[in-house]
Amino acid sequence: MDVQVPDACTLPTAEQPLRLAEFDELxxxxxxxxxxxxxxxxxxxxxxxxxxxxxxxxxxxxxxECCSFFAFTITPQPATDGEALALDISVPAVYTDVLDSLAQRAAAVSTGTAS
Incomplete structure (x- = not known):
């Protein structure tokens, strides 16, 4: 499952798989x-x-820094052990397809159904 990378992204192409791997690990x-x-x-x-x-x-x-259209909000949540967070991600309407592909990847990787 690929994540769409818009032209607005300034991360060098060679570094994009490394960043994606960081997100996949998360x-x-x-x-x-x-x-x-x-x-x-x-x-x-x-x-x-x-x-x-x-x-x-x-x-x-x-x-x-490289995809300035993303707005990330991190909100701590109650946790009995370790940490719990809500990560809100929003984008301008023109980038909803990028957000959708990221959300689909997150869901697939987190449940072990990514191909």
Missing amino acids: FATAVRRVEPIAADHVRMSLTGPTGLAEKVRDLTARES
Whole structure:
């Protein structure tokens, strides 16, 4: 399952598979639910060990540098062990197809159904 990379992305082509691998690792280890809120807004529920929020902040900050159309909001959630977060991702309407492909990949990788 490929993620659409729009022309607006300034990450060098050679680095894109590495960034995708970082997201896949996050999706596989921390994403528990992917919830579409609207066509331009997705919420992911994440859980993981202490340090998860810092990891997500770092990854989303770097992604915002090359794909400035993404808006990421990280909200801590109650957790009994480690950390829990809500990661809201929104985009302008022109990029909903990119968001949709990212959400589909997150759902597939997190459930082990990615091909």
